Structure formats: structure tokens, C-alpha cells
Amino acid sequence: MENLLTTHAVTKTYGKQEALHDVSIHVRPGEVYGLIGKNGAGKSTLFKVIMGLAGQDSGEISIYDQPSVENLVGRQKNVGFMFGSQFFPYLTARENLVYTCKLKGITDKTEVDRVLRLVELDKVKKKVKSFSMGMKQRLNIANALVGKPDLIIMDEPINGLDPQGIAHFRGLVQKLNREQEITFVLSSHILGELGLMASRFGFIHDGELLNEMDREVLLEKTEDQVILKVDNAEKAAYLLEEHLSSLDYIVNGDKEIILSDHIDETNKIAKILVDGGVELYKLTPHQQTLEEYYLSLIHQGG
Numbered sequence: 672m673e674n675l676l677t678t679h680a681v682t683k684t685y686g687k688q689e690a691l692h693d694v695s696i697h698v699r700p701g702e703v704y705g706l707i708g709k710n711g712a713g714k715s716t717l718f719k720v721i722m723g724l725a726g727q728d729s730g731e732i733s734i735y736d737q738p739s740v741e742n743l744v745g746r747q748k749n750v751g752f753m754f755g756s757q758f759f760p761y762l763t764a765r766e767n768l769v770y771t772c773k774l775k776g777i778t779d780k781t782e783v784d785r786v787l788r789l790v791e792l793d794k795v796k797k798k799v800k801s802f803s804m805g806m807k808q809r810l811n812i813a814n815a816l817v818g819k820p821d822l823i824i825m826d827e828p829i830n831g832l833d834p835q836g837i838a839h840f841r842g843l844v845q846k847l848n849r850e851q852e853i854t855f856v857l858s859s860h861i862l863g864e865l866g867l868m869a870s871r872f873g874f875i876h877d878g879e880l881l882n883e884m885d886r887e888v889l890l891e892k893t894e895d896q897v898i899l900k901v902d903n904a905e906k907a908a909y910l911l912e913e914h915l916s917s918l919d920y921i922v923n924g925d926k927e928i929i930l931s932d933h934i935d936e937t938n939k940i941a942k943i944l945v946d947g948g949v950e951l952y953k954l955t956p957h958q959q960t961l962e963e964y965y966l967s968l969i970h971q972g973g
């Protein structure tokens with residue numbers, strides 16, 4: 672089986688608003704797939720369509736290489752889904768999970784203990800209302816783990832977590848991925864948050880999938896740059912274009928230029944600018960961040 676989950680050219684409109692346009696994603700078994708897109712990009716809609724909670728206008732969903740149009744119940748059984756927390760605050764984690772088991776028709780009495788142990792909530796007795804955000808998130812994962820799904824989909828799971836909570840969440844996802852062989856699809860509007868966690872990425876923007884790529888490829892794309900602070904960015908750009916070949920740069924405001932090539936020639940660059948009468952305040956080497964790469968991807972439209 673090459674892909675565990677695929678969407679084939681899925682399109683979905685709400686009235687006149689096209690939330691998804693021809694979206695095809697490919698999630699392979701065993702990977703942690705990060706779906707990245709800013710607010711309103713279509714992430715939640717795609718997950719709802721995958722889970723059968725919203726109908727698509729056209730296109731298909733396949734899970735385990737099976738077109739799942741007819742098999743909605745099977746789809747929901749095989750996939751653990753987290754879409755915001757919907758727990759009873761006055762019940763404990765265990766009591767909430769007993770309820771989930773009932774909803775899913777699971778009669779195995781050991782299932783609640785199994786999932787509580789996996790997320791390290793088995794010793795916690797207090798009610799969910801006094802849980803921290805991090806504990807609620809672990810309960811969310813436990814909830815998705817009920818019934819031993821092979822695939823867990825989580826919409827914006829990192830939203831609201833502090834750095835320690837994010838680190839714990841990351842460790843848990845990686846452990847479940849490795850030891851329980853669970854495939855994850857996680858969405859975020861911040862690439863950096865999933866940068867350390869996901870092995871593959873899909874970038875969605877205005878309802879369209881711009882690109883899918885492995886993490887190694889993504890990391891190669893974050894390139895070395897040089898940032899020039901000058902008194903006149905427009906004039907500096909003109910001078911550099913005149914003296915250097917194949918120049919890749921962005922003028923950022925009136926006083927800044929971000930250069931992506933000729934970065935080993937900083938002496939030459941400084942001389943061109945100074946000789947041309949541009950005042951050079953600062954020249955700083957810079958490693959483009961994942962977030963900056965993502966913004967440039969959106970800017971280019973793919």
C-alpha cells in the first residue's frame with residue numbers, strides 16, 4: 672500500500688465561497704504529515720470532508736486504497752479524529768473515555784486503561800475542568816486512540832499550548848508514531864511548530880494545495896541569505912543589479928535588501944554599494960527560517 676490516505680481532486684464550496692479547489696493530498700503509512708495553511712486556508716474543511724462530516728462537491732477520498740464514499744462508518748472507525756475538545760468537564764478523563772468507548776461500540780474493558788497509559792494520564796484522578804491545556808491535549812489524543820486506529824487526524828493540535836506543552840506533545844506524537852505505528856495528519860497555521868515533528872508537509876493556501884514535500888527537501892529549501900541595511904534600498908538594488916549577475920533578492924521596505932545569492936562575496940557587495948554612494952549600515956548573514964520559506968511559497972503561489 673503506497674498511501675494510507677489520499678484525497679483526489681476534492682472541491683468543496685460553501686455558497687459562493689470555494690473552500691477547497693482540486694485538493695489532492697497523499698499520506699503514506701507511518702508518516703507524520705503536517706498540513707500547513709493560514710487561517711481560512713481550508714484545513715478544517717479538508718478534515719471534515721475526509722471524516723465524512725461535510726460532503727465534497729467533487730473528488731474522492733481513499734483510505735487504505737479503498738474509495739471510502741460508501742464506507743463512511745468504516746472510515747470513522749479506522750481513523751481517530753480530533754477536532755477541538757468536547758469533553759464533559761465534570762467527569763474524569765477515565766469517565767470521559769468510557770463514554771467514548773460506548774459511542775464507538777467498544778466493549779473491551781481494558782481499552783480505557785490502555786489509552787490512558789499511552790498518554791500518561793492513568794494516575795490522574797481529577798476532573799477534566801481542572802486540567803491544564805497540555806493535559807486536555809493528551810486526553811484528546813487518548814480519545815483519538817480509542818479503538819486502535821492506524822491513522823489519527825488532529826486539527827490545530829498545538830494551538831494554545833505553551834513551549835513545554837508543545838515539546839511534550841511532540842514527544843508523544845513521535846512515540847506513538849514509532850511504537851504504535853500510528854500515522855498522523857496534523858494541521859497548523861505555523862510551519863515552525865510542526866517543523867520538528869512532521870516528516871512530510873502539504874501546503875494549502877486559499878483552498879488549493881500548493882505543494883507536498885518531505886522534510887529533508889523542505890530543510891534544503893531554507894537557504895542562506897545576507898541582509899543589507901542601507902540608506903536607500905532602491906538605489907542599492909540598482910547598483911547590485913548593474914554589477915552582479917543572476918541576482919536573487921527582495922527589497923524589504925526603503926532600507927533593507929535580502930540577498931539569496933552572491934552571499935560569499937560580501938566584500939565585493941560592500942564595495943559596490945560604497946563606491947556607488949550608498950551608505951551601508953549593516954551586512955548580516957541570515958539563515959532563512961521555515962516560516963520565511965512558507966511565506967515566500969505563498970507569495971509565489973506555489
Ligand SMILES: Nc1ncnc2c1ncn2[C@@H]1O[C@H](COP(=O)(O)OP(=O)(O)OP(=O)(O)O)[C@@H](O)[C@H]1O
Nearest residue numbers: 685688689690708709710711712713714715716717
Ligand atoms: N460552514 C461554513 N459555511 C460557510 N463558509 C465556511 C464554512 N466553513 C468554512 N467556511 C469558509 O471556508 C474557508 C476555509 O475555512 P476552513 O475553516 O476550512 O479553514 P482553516 O484553514 O481550517 O482555517 P481556520 O484555522 O481559521 O479554521 C474559509 O473561507 C471559511 O470562511
